Amino acid sequence: MSQKSNSVARLLLEARAFLALIVIVAVFSWLSPNYFTVSNFLVMASHVAIYGILAIGMLLVILTGGIDLSVGSVLAFCGVMAGAMMQGIELGTSVYYMPVWGVVVLTLAIGGLIGAVNGVLVAFFRVPAFVATLGVMYVARGLGLLQTNGLTYNNLAGKPELGNTGFDWLGFNRVEGVPISVVVLVVLAVIFAVTLARSAFGRWLYATGGNARAADLSGVPVTFVLLTVYTLSGILAAVAGLVLSSQLTSAGPTAGNSYELTAIAAVVVGGAALSGGRGTVQGTMLGAFVIGFLADGLVIVGVSPYWQTVFTGAVIVLAVLMNSLGNGSARGR
Amino acid sequence: MTQDVVLAARNVAKSYGAVNALKGVNFDIHRGQVTTLFGENGAGKSTLMKILSGVIQPTSGEIILDGQAITFDNASHARARGISIIHQELSLAPNLSVRDNIFMGREIRGPMGVDFAEETRQAQALMAELEQDIDPATPVGALRLGQQQIVEIARALSVDSRILIMDEPTSALSASEVEVLFKVIRDLTAKGVSIVYISHHLEEALQITHHAVVLRDGTMTAYAPRAEIDLNWIVRNMVGENYDLGSPPEVTFGAEALTVEGLTLPGAGFNLVDNLSLSVRKGEIVCIYGLMGAGRTELLETIAGRLRPSAGRILLEGAEMGALSIAERIETGLALVPEDRQRDGLVQTMSVGQNLSLASILSFTRGLFTSRRAEAAIIDSSIKRVTVKTSGPAAPIGSLSGGNQQKVVIGKMMATNPRVLLLDEPSRGIDIGAKAEVFRLLAEGARQGLAVVYSTSEVGECLSIAHRIIVMRKGRIVAEFGPETTKEEIMAASGEAKAA
Numbered sequence: 001m002s003q004k005s006n007s008v009a010r011l012l013l014e015a016r017a018f019l020a021l022i023v024i025v026a027v028f029s030w031l032s033p034n035y036f037t038v039s040n041f042l043v044m045a046s047h048v049a050i051y052g053i054l055a056i057g058m059l060l061v062i063l064t065g066g067i068d069l070s071v072g073s074v075l076a077f078c079g080v081m082a083g084a085m086m087q088g089i090e091l092g093t094s095v096y097y098m099p100v101w102g103v104v105v106l107t108l109a110i111g112g113l114i115g116a117v118n119g120v121l122v123a124f125f126r127v128p129a130f131v132a133t134l135g136v137m138y139v140a141r142g143l144g145l146l147q148t149n150g151l152t153y154n155n156l157a158g159k160p161e162l163g164n165t166g167f168d169w170l171g172f173n174r175v176e177g178v179p180i181s182v183v184v185l186v187v188l189a190v191i192f193a194v195t196l197a198r199s200a201f202g203r204w205l206y207a208t209g210g211n212a213r214a215a216d217l218s219g220v221p222v223t224f225v226l227l228t229v230y231t232l233s234g235i236l237a238a239v240a241g242l243v244l245s246s247q248l249t250s251a252g253p254t255a256g257n258s259y260e261l262t263a264i265a266a267v268v269v270g271g272a273a274l275s276g277g278r279g280t281v282q283g284t285m286l287g288a289f290v291i292g293f294l295a296d297g298l299v300i301v302g303v304s305p306y307w308q309t310v311f312t313g314a315v316i317v318l319a320v321l322m323n324s325l326g327n328g329s330a331r332g333r
Numbered sequence: 334m335t336q337d338v339v340l341a342a343r344n345v346a347k348s349y350g351a352v353n354a355l356k357g358v359n360f361d362i363h364r365g366q367v368t369t370l371f372g373e374n375g376a377g378k379s380t381l382m383k384i385l386s387g388v389i390q391p392t393s394g395e396i397i398l399d400g401q402a403i404t405f406d407n408a409s410h411a412r413a414r415g416i417s418i419i420h421q422e423l424s425l426a427p428n429l430s431v432r433d434n435i436f437m438g439r440e441i442r443g444p445m446g447v448d449f450a451e452e453t454r455q456a457q458a459l460m461a462e463l464e465q466d467i468d469p470a471t472p473v474g475a476l477r478l479g480q481q482q483i484v485e486i487a488r489a490l491s492v493d494s495r496i497l498i499m500d501e502p503t504s505a506l507s508a509s510e511v512e513v514l515f516k517v518i519r520d521l522t523a524k525g526v527s528i529v530y531i532s533h534h535l536e537e538a539l540q541i542t543h544h545a546v547v548l549r550d551g552t553m554t555a556y557a558p559r560a561e562i563d564l565n566w567i568v569r570n571m572v573g574e575n576y577d578l579g580s581p582p583e584v585t586f587g588a589e590a591l592t593v594e595g596l597t598l599p600g601a602g603f604n605l606v607d608n609l610s611l612s613v614r615k616g617e618i619v620c621i622y623g624l625m626g627a628g629r630t631e632l633l634e635t636i637a638g639r640l641r642p643s644a645g646r647i648l649l650e651g652a653e654m655g656a657l658s659i660a661e662r663i664e665t666g667l668a669l670v671p672e673d674r675q676r677d678g679l680v681q682t683m684s685v686g687q688n689l690s691l692a693s694i695l696s697f698t699r700g701l702f703t704s705r706r707a708e709a710a711i712i713d714s715s716i717k718r719v720t721v722k723t724s725g726p727a728a729p730i731g732s733l734s735g736g737n738q739q740k741v742v743i744g745k746m747m748a749t750n751p752r753v754l755l756l757d758e759p760s761r762g763i764d765i766g767a768k769a770e771v772f773r774l775l776a777e778g779a780r781q782g783l784a785v786v787y788s789t790s791e792v793g794e795c796l797s798i799a800h801r802i803i804v805m806r807k808g809r810i811v812a813e814f815g816p817e818t819t820k821e822e823i824m825a826a827s828g829e830a831k832a833a
Contacts (some may be wrong), residue, residue: 192700198703199698199702199704200694200698203691203703204694205684206680206682206683207691210681210682210683211676211679211680211681211682214671214678214680214691215680215691216659217637217639217659217669217671217678218663218692218746219573219660219663219664219692219749220660220691221658276443277680277681277683278682
């Protein structure tokens with residue numbers, strides 16, 4: 001193979017997630033006249049927002065060579081807790097209604113706390129990330145069911161006389177026509193993209209995932225890095241939980257089931273290595289949009305939901321396959 | 334003479350893309366004799382051996398076995414023809430026992446599946462031949478590196494090969510273990526087995542070899558029977574000029590830089606570092622010599638903060654270091670260049686530049702973000718200071734040769750502006766040219782007031798730039814010498830059997 005066609009092949013590999021997205025958009029636009037419209041893109045983007053926010057947290061964890069299986073459950077538990085707080089907290093005989101900003105802050109703190117439990121297990125007790133977060137996944141799901149007795153909190157809009165309206169703002173409002181959830185996703189993506197590329201913490205993260213021992217001996221605070229990424233992943237799961245329950249104005253303990261797998265898929269399709277040390281927020285965002293736009297497109301053209309699952313799986317395997325081919329040709333000398 | 338040649342390479346060339354790893358090499362292996370292949374890293378030694386053992390195929394040229402041209406399809410094809418190879422990197426499964434590793438892929442079958450009793454018996458016989466007291470049921474992961482290398486050798490011996498290629502078989506062996514290996518090699522050659530031997534340890538190789546072949550930049554630069562050559566001949570042909578590992582730089586020592594008092598690191602049943610005290614002054618270069626397991630690595634890693642001592646004090650220019658983390662020690666000016674650069678030194682997923690700047694990120698962080706310009710300046714000056722040969726800071730770290738990778742690890746720690754630099758076996762697995770450059774760097778640092786402590790398992794390296802040579806044995810300092818000592822004195826103090 002000549003040098004030139006080689007570099008073209010390399011470029012195709014690197015831009016594969018982007019090309020896949022273009023292909024998906026082109027195919028569905030051709031199949032359905034409703035697909036290629038601004039309003040549809042905004043609706044699809046607001047669906048992607050949930051996965052996308054989880055995927056950012058997942059990327060941070062995967063970059064350190066770990067995995068966080070608990071995010072789906074944490075999302076549900078945080079949503080439920082937010083719902084419980086919106087419904088009012090019984091203090092003795094009276095019921096206390098918290099303002100919405102207080103609910104949001106406390107929910108984020110709960111997510112961070114659960115994430116920190118993951119972090120402590122992985123960083124201090126050396127429990128393999130897969131096992132630690134698998135356990136926390138079950139615990140968080142169980143706590144959510146216990147909290148609601150298996151039921152769903154409905155009607156979280158709040159009441160003006162109680163001063164706690166506005167919970168649906170996250171899920172329903174728009175800025176210049178763009179849903180708030182999409183704005184949140186974009187802001188978070190930009191913050192973490194810059195953090196990874198330009199801050200010392202970002203570099204520590206890549207070094208920890210690339211070779212934790214070498215990073216440790218180079219003075220990288222590996223334990224702190226691990227604790228922080230799992231905590232951030234928990235907080236981002238709480239953000240996703242708030243967005244989801246706000247979109248639905250209800251919070252159920254079974255929400256977000258298997259969302260952790262979708263988040264992992266987005267990270268992997270976005271070109272990150274599960275072994276750690278490789279991956280970007282930009283790639284992960286592309287991955288999330290590929291999966292989200294594909295799923296919504298199949299719904300719009302009326303493909304059976306069973307086929308949707310098959311297509312999503314095929315895309316994931318194809319992406320990883322290209323990943324290993326790409327890495328193989330880069331390393332094979 | 335020709336009928337003595339069992340395997341020969343004729344005009345063998347191998348290229349990877351635009352890189353010519355081998356440029357038409359002729360190489361003979363004589364029946365029942367040892368042929369040693371000398372050459373720097375990247376000279377093409379391993380490539381040639383991989384071709385001869387069928388692991389890779391040459392781009393052009395031919396292989397002649399017993400006078401007939403032959404093409405090996407793969408390694409097992411070559412193994413079936415009696416050619417086996419001990420690779421430089423250990424290829425053992427650490428979770429399996431010694432016995433299972435030796436017979437991996439060639440299990441002895443009985444009527445009831447694998448005949449474990451017979452395998453155990455043969456493994457015991459091999460261990461006895463190698464004079465090792467290793468139970469074949471021990472998991473390989475529980476053995477120290479030297480013993481693992483013995484297992485690797487035993488595995489090669491368990492196949493009755495006519496030609497045995499050994500790529501750096503002694504890099505982790507102690508002097509007494511090397512003696513045993515040499516005895517085995519002599520027995521094998523007496524039985525008519527031909528050996529190809531590769532080693533960076535030139536003096537050692539000269540003891541055993543019958544023929545010497547020198548490679549440089551993919552071409553054969555010299556060939557001679559053992560009787561006609563000496564160490565200088567090899568070195569001259571390897572690097573193309575006379576070399577010198579340097580002499581202690583003329584420095585007036587400053588104040589005490591590093592002080593270690595009564596340092597103790599407990600191990601299983603005994604102390605890995607045993608009540609050890611040491612003091613190094615500014616501008617001084619101290620060499621720590623000792624056998625494998627003497628406690629050198631443990632001492633250096635304890636000082637650097639990776640291991641926690643049970644007793645003792647570590648002072649940097651009078652300031653207590655004991656409670657500080659690795660990161661805080663680096664910031665105060667105490668840096669360690671670890672022994673195993675692949676495992677502890679480099680982040681393989683990062684570029685040359687990112688590896689170089691990894692330990693000094695905070696020095697180019699402005700507020701929340703890193704300053705690209707400040708980072709580029711640090712990387713540039715590091716590349717120049719440690720003379721890394723690379724296509725640029727963005728090149729992947731894996732694209733560098735072993736010697737240049739080592740320089741990156743050293744450069745990374747130098748970039749933190751240390752006052753005391755600890756180096757654990759800085760010359761391990763790198764060629765003479767790179768070694769000389771590493772030592773030149775250390776001497777240069779000492780001239781500017783850096784206190785340097787390096788460990789080595791090659792006596793020759795003690796007698797280069799070190800002002801003081803410390804011999805460790807069982808976690809203690811057993812002797813201390815000035816630069817005018819002899820190799821014999823150092824080796825006797827370390828408890829090493831006198832080399833033949």
